[in-house]
Amino acid sequence: MPAQSKAQQRAAGAALSAKRGETKVGDLKGASKDMYDSMTEEELEDYASTDHDGLPDKVEDDD
Numbered sequence: 001m002p003a004q005s006k007a008q009q010r011a012a013g014a015a016l017s018a019k020r021g022e023t024k025v026g027d028l029k030g031a032s033k034d035m036y037d038s039m040t041e042e043e044l045e046d047y048a049s050t051d052h053d054g055l056p057d058k059v060e061d062d063d
Contacts, residue, residue, distance in 0.1 A: 012047030
């Protein structure tokens with residue numbers, strides 16, 4: 001499943017970097033920390049590799 005927003009794509013990239021040991025897990029915050037804890041490296045690669053051209057900056061909640 002590809003990322004639905006630029007923010008989601010960036011958060012996945014940060015989580016993927018930590019999952020690979022390239023950055024510290026302690027540096028993660030918010031969505032990237034949640035993604036690190038709940039997603040596999042393959043899932044994070046799918047989200048992080050999404051081309052963000054044409055994606056919205058953020059996805060609006062439908063509450």
